[in-house]
Amino acid sequence: MKHLRSVLVAAVACLAAAAVVRAADTKVIANESVTASSISAEELKGVFLATKSVLSDGSHVEPVLQKGGATHEAFLKDYLGKTDAALSTYYRSLVFTGKASMPKTVGSDAEVAAYVAKTKGAIGYVSAGAATSGVKTMDVK
């Protein structure tokens, strides 16, 4: 019984560590016009699901997504809880019923960083090691 408990504890610890590593694979960046330096996971989810356009500090934000890739998949899984296909379906259901516009989508970390740097209120995600000059990195709480 003790052995089983140890295995369970180890398994939970491994899963928790894996989750931390996945979340650490990406970083959230924002245009310098966004005054907040941190964002809650709940706010982040709202921004990328088009239910939230204003952060708690009053900054208006606009999401930028990547078209695909490991960073994109990790971000969707860690923060939105949706697959890429499910997210596409979700956005299309809004766009074709007049409830939202399709968000900006670009192809790489560099393109996200460039778009965020030049676009007021833009908020996006890149891999943790990506170069991101001219933007601010936000803490996700």
Next chain:
Amino acid sequence: MHSRVKTFALLAVACVTPTLYGQFDFTMAGRKVQIHSFGSQGFAYSDENNFLSMKTSSGSFSMTDFGANVSSQLTDKFRVGAQIYDRNVGKLGNWEPQLDWAVADYRFKDWFGIRGGKVKTSLGLYNDTQDLTFLYPWALMPQSVYPVDSRGDTIAHIGADLYGNISLKNAGSLAYTAYGGQRPSDKGSGMVYGLQTSSLVNGNFIVAIGKKIDSYGGPVYGADLRWTTPLKGLLVGASYAHLDVDTHGSYLSNKLPYLLTSQDKTIASYVQYTLGNFNFAGEYRKENRFNYFNTASGAAASNSQNARLGFVSASYRISKRLEVGSYHSRIVPNWLANHGDPKNHIFDQAITTRIDLTNYLDFKIEGHFMDGADIDSTMSRGFFAASNPGGIKPQMKMLVLRLGFHM
């Protein structure tokens, strides 16, 4: 001939779609503008009966629809957009293009916004997206709840929505919509087709007594509440809709004016759960409808329906290009009568395979195993007396193929 030309034109558009970019964005007067479109071409073949006013018993391609929208975010809080929709399904739609929605949307806060114009109606899980079959694995949405022939009855209202999204912190979030307005007249609907081609006499719809329908519409109001729960992937919700409909016309035989006044109250509850590539959904509705009308002899008459309807569905995406699924859909138009009477129920078991040929082009193969065939021109579900002059068989199987695009 005219319909065939349009059908082939749509197929041609669908075939060149893979060469196009997924959406069309441009800037006009400093504002970003987006254009999107979708369309589909279907084929249906049934071993018995003619479904949805198509000649499905001999195989029918008369199942085509198309939509296109343009929208722009004018300011951080203000958006405008509009969509046209056109369809031809058997005797329904008749290629008459409709303004599907046209909205001006001002979001004061994330928890409070107003959208006005012609607005898609929030009712149940899929009412506002029921035409957008590219969103789903199904070639035909569950017809008990989202009937192709009656889509115009609830699809949109000319009026306004109050809407918002409220964070419940650790308890998830709550999205609400409250709406009111006028239901637009849809003269290409199944209800109008049913009323034009038959009349209720002593509980039976008689094809020989037809009518000319001049107008059909009325006020509608309701609300929808959907809770994104803290359990990842689980959404639950409830809706209420109240519709008053006045139908004006005249009997063909003696030109006597015809007036049908209907009151319809619908309560819906629904659930959706997504776990990775699995998707489960279900919806249950209680719909009460009271009809007051005059017969061909001028006598006042009435009838009522106390219906129960719903579906459960499950689907699984096997790969990026392949998804399979099944649903069970059922309606009992008169809950107080014998549910076993084939004229008082439709049970539909569907199995489907969706193949995503590209990111913008999908093809579906779907089998339906239907039991029961309610014929009712005021709560129609695809079975019309005029389309089935030899009578309705209580059971049928149907194959539906559908090729669709969206961009």
